[in-house]
Amino acid sequence: MAEGPQPKRKREEEEEEKNGGAAAPGGAAAAFTLSDLRVRRVLRESARDKVVFLHAEKIGLSGEGTDAVVILEKTPFQEEKIPDLLKKPMNAELQMHNDIYCTFYLSPPPELSEIKATVVYPATEKHIQKYLRQEVHLIRETWEDYKNITLPFIQSQSFSIQWVYNILEKKAEADRIVHENPDPSNGFVLVPDLKWNQNQLDDLYLIALVHRREIKSLRDLTAEHLPLLRNVLQEGKEAIAKRFGVPGSQLRIYLHYQPSYHHLHVHFTALGYDAPGSSVERAHLLADVIDNLAMDSTYYQKRALTFPLRADEPLFKKFQEAGKV
Numbered sequence: 530m531a532e533g534p535q536p537k538r539k540r541e542e543e544e545e546e547k548n549g550g551a552a553a554p555g556g557a558a559a560a561f562t563l564s565d566l567r568v569r570r571v572l573r574e575s576a577r578d579k580v581v582f583l584h585a586e587k588i589g590l591s592g593e594g595t596d597a598v599v600i601l602e603k604t605p606f607q608e609e610k611i612p613d614l615l616k617k618p619m620n621a622e623l624q625m626h627n628d629i630y631c632t633f634y635l636s637p638p639p640e641l642s643e644i645k646a647t648v649v650y651p652a653t654e655k656h657i658q659k660y661l662r663q664e665v666h667l668i669r670e671t672w673e674d675y676k677n678i679t680l681p682f683i684q685s686q687s688f689s690i691q692w693v694y695n696i697l698e699k700k701a702e703a704d705r706i707v708h709e710n711p712d713p714s715n716g717f718v719l720v721p722d723l724k725w726n727q728n729q730l731d732d733l734y735l736i737a738l739v740h741r742r743e744i745k746s747l748r749d750l751t752a753e754h755l756p757l758l759r760n761v762l763q764e765g766k767e768a769i770a771k772r773f774g775v776p777g778s779q780l781r782i783y784l785h786y787q788p789s790y791h792h793l794h795v796h797f798t799a800l801g802y803d804a805p806g807s808s809v810e811r812a813h814l815l816a817d818v819i820d821n822l823a824m825d826s827t828y829y830q831k832r833a834l835t836f837p838l839r840a841d842e843p844l845f846k847k848f849q850e851a852g853k854v
């Protein structure tokens with residue numbers, strides 16, 4: 530395996546984690562501990578991905594609950610720790626033995642059986658809906674649909690992107706920055722994505738957030754943005770090769786349409802990792818986006834774009850009302 534990821538957590542963060550605590554944005558004092566949260570219901574679970582999404586709540590002093598979303602995920606194996614799994618004394622229960630086949634159930638020590646917990650607190654209704662299992666439909670959005678349905682809807686929404694501004698202004702995750710090009714027009718910040726614990730490269734996931742604040746999505750891009758996009762592609766690849774030893778030829782570099790957060794960002798994931806949201810109905814390779822814009826500056830203001838929407842999403846209802854579904 531290439532040079533391993535470099536965990537760079539601050540001591541305070543490690544202390545907080547030991548206590549099951551979470552820091553407020555910007556690294557202020559602990560806002561709550563995991564044990565303060567009470568599970569209300571399971572929003573979704575996946576036996577394949579070993580992940581469960583929970584609607585939880587924190588009960589305040591006056592007894593009222595504040596919503597939270599908790600994502601519990603069994604972390605991938607770390608290659609260098611695998612031999613310990615067999616060697617370390619542990620309870621290995623034989624379940625079945627038949628000829629040359631047998632299965633055991635292991636109860637590994639805590640350092641070999643980590644669970645990553647991601648918490649959104651306080652969570653909005655939109656966060657809860659995002660993780661609720663729902664029927665999904667494909668929308669085919671023309672440029673007119675974008676202007677008449679999607680854009681007014683996005684503008685009427687207030688899904689906070691404060692976390693993005695916190696990163697750009699170094700108020701949060703400053704110690705996690707892998708690369709920055711500080712140019713206000715053509716620069717960006719590259720950080721590990723929330724989904725990646727940086728312990729192994731198999732599920733490598735970073736995200737580039739551009740400094741410019743007015744670009745909402747793929748739909749806003751024109752040839753004017755080519756220098757910015759080329760910087761993200763080139764410098765992002767170089768920074769990841771340098772820091773993590775993963776070459777650009779083993780990275781999937783793409784934008785989502787629709788994104789959840791309307792501030793332009795680019796996803797960098799390990800090619801061998803089946804990252805959520807990397808399927809054809811949502812991911813647009815950055816290299817293709819650059820070529821399309823170089824051929825036609827208004828490419829993304831002309832063509833129809835397909836994307837999935839859950840049946841309960843307000844935007845889906847808008848498309849239904851307009852007779853487009």
Ligand code: M7G
Nearest residue numbers: 692720721722723724736785787788789790806
């Ligand atoms: P998206 O395409 O807008 O939406 O991507 P998606 O979440 O539906 O894929 C936003 C990306 O930003 C996702 O990959 C998130 O995991 C990541 N992300 C979200 N938040 C709130 C944070 C954060 O606070 N820090 C970091 N580093 N990444 C985040």
